Amino acid sequence: AQTVTQSQPEMSVQEAETVTLSCTYDTSESDYYLFWYKQPPSRQMILVIRQEAYKQQNATENRFSVNFQKAAKSFSLKISDSQLGDAAMYFCAYRSVQGAQKLVFGQGTRLTINP
Amino acid sequence: DAGVIQSPRHEVTEMGQEVTLRCKPISGHNSLFWYRQTMMRGLELLIYFNNNVPIDDSGMPEDRFSAKMPNASFSTLKIQPSEPRDSAVYFCASSHTDRPPQYFGPGTRLTVL
Numbered sequence: 001a002q003t004v005t006q007s008q009p010e011m012s013v014q015e016a017e018t019v020t021l022s023c024t025y026d027t028s029e030s031d032y033y034l035f036w037y038k039q040p041p042s043r044q045m046i047l048v049i050r051q052e053a054y055k056q057q058n059a060t061e062n063r064f065s066v067n068f069q070k071a072a073k074s075f076s077l078k079i080s081d082s083q084l085g086d087a088a089m090y091f092c093a094y095r096s097v098q099g100a101q102k103l104v105f106g107q108g109t110r111l112t113i114n115p
Numbered sequence: 116d117a118g119v120i121q122s123p124r125h126e127v128t129e130m131g132q133e134v135t136l137r138c139k140p141i142s143g144h145n146s147l148f149w150y151r152q153t154m155m156r157g158l159e160l161l162i163y164f165n166n167n168v169p170i171d172d173s174g175m176p177e178d179r180f181s182a183k184m185p186n187a188s189f190s191t192l193k194i195q196p197s198e199p200r201d202s203a204v205y206f207c208a209s210s211h212t213d214r215p216p217q218y219f220g221p222g223t224r225l226t227v228l
Contacts, residue, residue: 035216042221043222043224044219045208045219045222047216047218050215050216100171101163101165101212101213101215102148102160103148103150103158103208103217105157105158105159107157108157
């Protein structure tokens with residue numbers, strides 16, 4: 001079974017600075033998807049970014065980018081120019097390409113933005 | 116386009132009562148997922164459907180939980196009888212089969228007293 005680990009329960013960053021959230025995963029599969037979801041206090045789960053394992057190029061969405069290291073099974077999220085609205089819980093998630101479609105989530109990292 | 120719709124947003128009930136949570140997936144999506152979020156266990160899948168057919172219900176805690184998807188635009192998750200340990204946020208999500216990502220509804224916060 002696949003597992004996802006987020007080793008940072010909490011992180012904080014100054015507004016306008018850059019922060020990196022860590023995620024590692026364990027799988028024996030060669031093809032899969034990885035995601036970062038954001039959960040603000042409203043509790044809505046919002047997709048931030050996705051990565052297909054077969055793509056070597058790291059995904060980027062505006063101020064959000066990932067560092068995908070397949071051999072190391074690492075998938076970190078970098079947030080540039082942090083804004084107050086980025087404050088939330090961030091969840092890393094894994095999904096198989098073949099077989100089960102369910103998302104396997106990490107425990108989450110609570111990100112605080114200091115003004 | 117409307118996102119995933121869940122109702123109710125909040126539910127407070129007494130132990131032993133029946134609870135029904137409802138979900139309307141995004142139009143055109145043919146996979147539907149029910150997740151539960153608790154402090155102790157985080158986010159975990161309860162059950163998912165492809166084309167209205169249950170595919171994996173291994174996450175359903177026990178016989179008190181049941182889920183149905185009578186058509187492509189509606190699903191229910193029922194708890195009967197409810198217990199205080201069922202208190203959690205329940206999310207519904209939908210996607211195209213084999214084409215991620217999953218899009219989540221706003222969740223239902225269930226409190227069982």
